Amino acid sequence: MATDSWALAVDEQEAAAETLNKLQLKEDTDPAPRPQSNGADPVDNGEAAEKAAGEEDDKEDKATQSLLNKLIRNNLVNTTNKVEVLQRDPNSPLYSVKSFEELRLKPQLLQGVYGMGFNRPSKIQENALPMMLAEPPQNLIAQSQSGTGKTAAFVLAMLSRVNPANKFPQCLCLSPTYELALQTGKVIEQMGKFYPEVKLAYAVRGNKLERGQKVPEQIVIGTPGTVLDWCSKLRFIDPKKIKVFVLDEADVMIATQGHQDQSIRIQRMLPRDCQMLLFSATFEDSVWKFAQKVVPEPNIIKLKREEETLDTIKQYYVLCNCREEKFKALCNIYSSITIAQAMIFCHTRKTASWLAGELSKEGHKVALLSGEMMVEQRAAVIDRFRDGKEKVLVTTNVCARGIDVEQVSVVINFDLPVDKDGNPDNETYLHRIGRTGRFGKQGLAINMVDSKHSMNILNQIQEHFNKKIQKLDTDDIDEIEKITN
Numbered sequence: 502m503a504t505d506s507w508a509l510a511v512d513e514q515e516a517a518a519e520t521l522n523k524l525q526l527k528e529d530t531d532p533a534p535r536p537q538s539n540g541a542d543p544v545d546n547g548e549a550a551e552k553a554a555g556e557e558d559d560k561e562d563k564a565t566q567s568l569l570n571k572l573i574r575n576n577l578v579n580t581t582n583k584v585e586v587l588q589r590d591p592n593s594p595l596y597s598v599k600s601f602e603e604l605r606l607k608p609q610l611l612q613g614v615y616g617m618g619f620n621r622p623s624k625i626q627e628n629a630l631p632m633m634l635a636e637p638p639q640n641l642i643a644q645s646q647s648g649t650g651k652t653a654a655f656v657l658a659m660l661s662r663v664n665p666a667n668k669f670p671q672c673l674c675l676s677p678t679y680e681l682a683l684q685t686g687k688v689i690e691q692m693g694k695f696y697p698e699v700k701l702a703y704a705v706r707g708n709k710l711e712r713g714q715k716v717p718e719q720i721v722i723g724t725p726g727t728v729l730d731w732c733s734k735l736r737f738i739d740p741k742k743i744k745v746f747v748l749d750e751a752d753v754m755i756a757t758q759g760h761q762d763q764s765i766r767i768q769r770m771l772p773r774d775c776q777m778l779l780f781s782a783t784f785e786d787s788v789w790k791f792a793q794k795v796v797p798e799p800n801i802i803k804l805k806r807e808e809e810t811l812d813t814i815k816q817y818y819v820l821c822n823c824r825e826e827k828f829k830a831l832c833n834i835y836s837s838i839t840i841a842q843a844m845i846f847c848h849t850r851k852t853a854s855w856l857a858g859e860l861s862k863e864g865h866k867v868a869l870l871s872g873e874m875m876v877e878q879r880a881a882v883i884d885r886f887r888d889g890k891e892k893v894l895v896t897t898n899v900c901a902r903g904i905d906v907e908q909v910s911v912v913i914n915f916d917l918p919v920d921k922d923g924n925p926d927n928e929t930y931l932h933r934i935g936r937t938g939r940f941g942k943q944g945l946a947i948n949m950v951d952s953k954h955s956m957n958i959l960n961q962i963q964e965h966f967n968k969k970i971q972k973l974d975t976d977d978i979d980e981i982e983k984i985t986n
């Protein structure tokens with residue numbers, strides 16, 4: 502988590518606590534596990550939380566982002582890119598499968614897969630599954646963007662390898678947070694629905710066992726700190742009996758202090774022939790270094806993410822003096838052109854909620870998304886917007902990434918994206934308005950400029966992408982009407 506803002510840390514702590522309460526209500530059969538602390542020291546300062554609410558809340562932590570993605574996703578992300586496979590033994594044939602039948606899964610598991618509505622393996626699964634299920638077991642490092650089927654793949658591998666007759670843990674899966682562990686646990690339960698002999702335990706903080714007790718479940722999913730305790734200090738798990746070790750969301754994992762070391766310590770306790778599998782959505786140097794420490798002699802599978810482009814986007818800017826003028830410009834745009842659905846980005850929560858209020862007063866159906874909302878609440882807001890229940894989504898940066906709302910044709914930067922030092926954030930700009938090949942339709946982006954500083958930022962963004970951003974006079978209705986042609 503971002504520790505550069507302690508005020509934000511307070512906010513995130515509070516959000517985590519609220520999320521927990523909600524989850525506990527839902528999971529009332531669970532022995533009230535508590536979430537893993539996400540690295541920040543708890544600070545009790547109401548004033549700080551209030552202050553943070555008014556500040557930029559760009560610095561969403563990776564784990565929350567990942568959880569949000571999981572909650573709102575209901576199908577596979579398709580990519581047109583090719584899977585790159587690097588085999589440890591280049592002489593062995595490269596297997597890939599086009600159907601689940603070819604994998605010779607146990608019938609109960611095949612039933613589970615089809616029960617989830619999967620007809621055929623996803624692109625990454627085509628290569629990853631035969632590799633993961635091969636005999637003798639092979640190690641794997643796999644990277645592909647969120648939503649491409651990694652979780653489903655390793656869950657299937659774990660379920661395939663357990664022996665339900667043995668009442669001790671044989672598969673161990675590490676997740677960066679309690680909430681993410683819970684999500685993966687749900688996939689295990691769904692896919693293993695027709696294989697009830699296989700049981701699952703959650704090694705998360707607060708989930709207490711009696712001293713001297715042993716975990717009887719065959720699959721354990723948990724966060725690194727608790728898993729480490731269960732394997733070493735408390736000896737609830739015998740690490741020497743683990744056959745499959747999965748490290749999920751490696752990029753999120755290493756963003757949390759302490760998790761990297763804990764994961765490595767756990768890995769060191771496992772037998773040499775334990776199958777090691779590591780998954781990550783991104784593959785920067787730090788992730789790669791970590792992956793190599795955790796996975797010896799790996800096969801490597803990579804799937805490039807679909808590039809976003811500004812080629813099909815018409816970009817404009819509007820000159821204003823203050824936020825009221827920006828709002829007026831927005832109203833003029835709305836009254837001149839038909840906008841099916843729009844996303845409007847603001848820099849602070851305060852501006853976002855003010856703007857949402859003003860737009861509602863004008864009669865618009867507005868949804869508001871911002872950092873103080875629980876992840877589940879945010880997912881619900883995005884779902885409603887996707888269903889067209891609201892026509893305008895006002896948001897701070899928190900939801901900019903990873904959310905594809907295909908029907909959104911207009912994106913308005915009520916505030917331009919800047920990083921914490923106030924410099925142009927080109928990457929976020931691209932994420933907000935860029936389209937991938939999938940959504941190649943024409944898009945419209947309107948940027949509100951309200952100072953010399955923001956004009957400067959706009960110019961830098963323009964230069965960075967080498968794409969013209971045209972000026973729009975929102976007092977001239979004819980001119981506005983032209984932008985949709």
Ligand SMILES: Nc1ncnc2c1ncn2[C@@H]1O[C@H](COP(=O)(O)OP(=O)(O)OP(=O)(O)O)[C@@H](O)[C@H]1O
Nearest residue numbers: 575576577619621622623647648649650651652653
């Ligand atoms: N072969 C498949 N056919 C159809 N749907 C699939 C298939 N594999 C996975 N899915 C579905 O696609 C979505 C994304 O899959 P999954 O969660 O496994 O991806 P991921 O790469 O692990 O992403 P994340 O890291 O965000 O969880 C899920 O809703 C999952 O049920």
